[in-house]
Amino acid sequence: MNDLDTDMGLYCYAMIQDACPFDESWYDWDIGDLKKFIEENSKNDFVYLEFSYIELGHDEKWFRKQCRQLNNDLLKIKREILLQWTLANDTSPFSEEQLTEIEKYAGDPIGKFYVLKKYKFEIFSEMRNLFNKSWIIGIDVGGGLKRDFTAITITDPKNMKIKAIFKSNNISIPDLNELIIHLVLEFFPNGVVIPERNTLGLALIQLLLRSEIANNMYYEVKEKLGEKKVDDPKKSSKKITKTKTRVYGVYTAGGAGSNGSRDIMINEILNNAVNESPEVFTSKLVFNEIRTLERNKKNKVEHRQGCHDDILFSWLVGMYAFLYGTNSGKFFKVLTDGIPTPEEKEVIRSSARNIFNLTQMGKMDENSLSAQLIEKFKEDHMNTDEEEKEAIASSSGGSFRKQKRMRSLNFISTMNKPK
Helix, strand or coil, X not given: CCECCCHHHHHHHHHHHHCEECCHHHXXXXXXXXXXXXXXXXXXXXXECCCCCCCCCCCHHHHHHHHHHCCCCHHHHHHHCCCCCECCCCCCCCCHHHHHHHHCCCECCCEEEEECCCEEEEECCCCCCCCCXXXXXXXXXXXXXXXXXXXXXXXXXXXCCEEEEEEECCCCHHHHHHHHHHHHHHCCCCCEEEEECCCXXXXXXXXXXXXXCHHHECEEEEEEEEEEEEECCCCEEEEEEEEEEEEECECCCCCHHHCCHHHHHHHHHHHHHHHHCHHHCCEHHHHHHHHCEEECCCCCEEECCCCCCHHHHHHHHHHHHHHHCCCHHHHCCCCCCCCCCHHHHHHHHHHHHHHHHHHHHCCCXXXXXXXXXXXXXXXXXXXXXXXXXXXXXXXXXCCHHHHHHHHXXXXXHHHCCCC
C-alpha cells in the first residue's frame, strides 16, 4: 500500500499528510485542549499513529527474521517493516543511494516546545547559544486554507543543520505574524527572519515590519530604475533615475525578479547538500519531502501530486539568504556556540529555582517537566548560598521579556536532549 507509484498509495499518503500526528504527551492533556489542538492541526479530522518495531517491543533478532521471510528484498523491507513510502520510477532527481545516505541522518524529534502554548515546534538536534547566535529562521508561507502548509525551520548557521521545525496548513497570516514575533522575542532574539517574498509572503513581511522584530528581518538593498519628468520652458524631457530600496525576504520563483533564486536553491544548495553534507537533514519530515520530489516534463523539480515540499523550501529560503545573500554580512554575525554569557547562566539558575519551588508547592503541571528532568536541574544548576545571593541581586529589576527569555532558554536547552 505504501507505494507512491500507485493511485491507492498516493491517496493514503495524502490522507496521512493531512492528518494530525499523534503525540504521547496527549495522555496528560485536558480533553478540551486536545480536541482543539487536533481541530487546528488536522485537515481531515484524522490522527495518524506510527510506531517502529522497537517501540512495539521487538528486537533486532525479530527484525532479521522478518527480513529473511521477505527474502531480504530491500524494497519490501522498507515498505512492510520500516513503514517507508518508496518510489520505484526514475522521476526522482536523486538516486536511491543518495536518498539512503540522507536517511542515515534523518531522525525523529528529540524534543519539542510551544510558542503561545499552541504552536508546536519539534526539535531534531540540540541547540546552543540561543540568545546570541544568528539563527536562520526560514519561512515558507502557505495560504492558511488547509491546502499548502506554512513551514518554519530553525537552522544553525554554524553547520547548516536543521534544528527545529513548525508546520501548519491552517494558520492565518495574522496568527503567523504573532507566532514569529513571540518566537523571536522569547526564544531567538538575534535570529534572522527570512520569509519567502512571493504573494502571501509580502503580506506577512508588511506586518512584521510594523512589529518589534523589524530589525530581525533580512533585506537586501536593490537599485531600481525610475523615470522622472523634467519641466523646462525650452524643452520637455524625461530623466532616468536610480533609487535604492530595501527588499525584504527572498523570492522563490524563476524569472528576472527572483534572479533565478529557485534554480539556485534546487540545483546548487539542495544538490550540494545532498552530495556533500547529507547530515544537515536531521529530520524525517524533510527527508520525506526530498524523496517525493520529481522532475516533471518541463524539467522542473517539484513535489509529486499529493505530496509537499514546504518544509524543504523554508530551509532553502533561509539558506539562500545565508549563502548567496548580498547583505548576509550585516545579519549573520554570531555563528558559533560560544561560551554561555552571565545572562544565560542566570537563566538556567533562576529557572531551576522556580521549577524546584513550584514542584515543592504542588503547582507544577506534570505535563511540563518530568521528575527526572527536575532532578537534573537540581543536580546541574542549583547554586551555593553565595551564588544565590549574587543571582538574586543581579536579577532584581529585570524586565518581563527577560524573564520570558530566561524560561525559554532553559526550556529548550534541557528538553531537547536525547534520552
